[in-house]
Amino acid sequence: MSRLILFNKPYGVLSQFTGGSAGSAHATLSDHIDLPGVYPAGRLDRDSEGLLVLTDDGRLQARIADPAFKMAKTYLVQVEGNPDEASLDRLRRGVMLKDGMTRPAEAEAIDDPALWPRDPPVRFRKSVPDSWLRLTIREGRNRQVRRMTAAVGLPTLRLVRWRIGEWALDGLEPGAWREIAVAR
Numbered sequence: 001m002s003r004l005i006l007f008n009k010p011y012g013v014l015s016q017f018t019g020g021s022a023g024s025a026h027a028t029l030s031d032h033i034d035l036p037g038v039y040p041a042g043r044l045d046r047d048s049e050g051l052l053v054l055t056d057d058g059r060l061q062a063r064i065a066d067p068a069f070k071m072a073k074t075y076l077v078q079v080e081g082n083p084d085e086a087s088l089d090r091l092r093r094g095v096m097l098k099d100g101m102t103r104p105a106e107a108e109a110i111d112d113p114a115l116w117p118r119d120p121p122v123r124f125r126k127s128v129p130d131s132w133l134r135l136t137i138r139e140g141r142n143r144q145v146r147r148m149t150a151a152v153g154l155p156t157l158r159l160v161r162w163r164i165g166e167w168a169l170d171g172l173e174p175g176a177w178r179e180i181a182v183a184r
Helices: 058-065 085-093 144-151
Strands: 002-009 049-055 073-080 106-110 130-137 156-164 177-182
Touching: 049 058, 073 144, 085 106, 085 130, 085 144, 130 144, 130 156, 144 156
Parallel strands: 049 156
Antiparallel strands: 002 049, 002 177, 073 130, 073 156, 106 130
16 A cells, blocks of 8 residues: 655745755745655645655555656635736636746635634735636646746735645645555
8 A cells, every 4th residue: 555645735835855955944845744655646845735655665666756647736816906817817728927828727716714823824905806816737847836927917925735635624624644555
């Protein structure tokens, strides 16, 4: 049996077991998970939250993280502004970024999701509205979701990965993890 760990990565935690640069005081996975032999399948930026999958199976790790396998990753994204159908349609068709065109995404405006409060909270500006999107992508470029929303005029304020393939955050509080049995 392969080990598969679903972890709800809190804001500010690095997606690695050892510290960042010398003198860095950032929290890492080792502050939350004490399991030898498991490694993250993909990454989440320090300022992103949500589902991080860890495994001890290199082939499974590649299947989850490698864009060639096109595993769906769903994000709940708080953006500055109100999305219109044109901006959502651009996300659905793919967006031109500096490193090329993205694959088409599934994109929809959603009601504010019932999420845990973020620490520190997202900045609030009375004069600028914010809203939420559900965005599903099938690739994983560096800071891709943030760059996509910015490209359509909707800068990301908060980013929570909710689902990777068949695995979701359901019931996992920030900093908590659970193990799922997976046949090799």
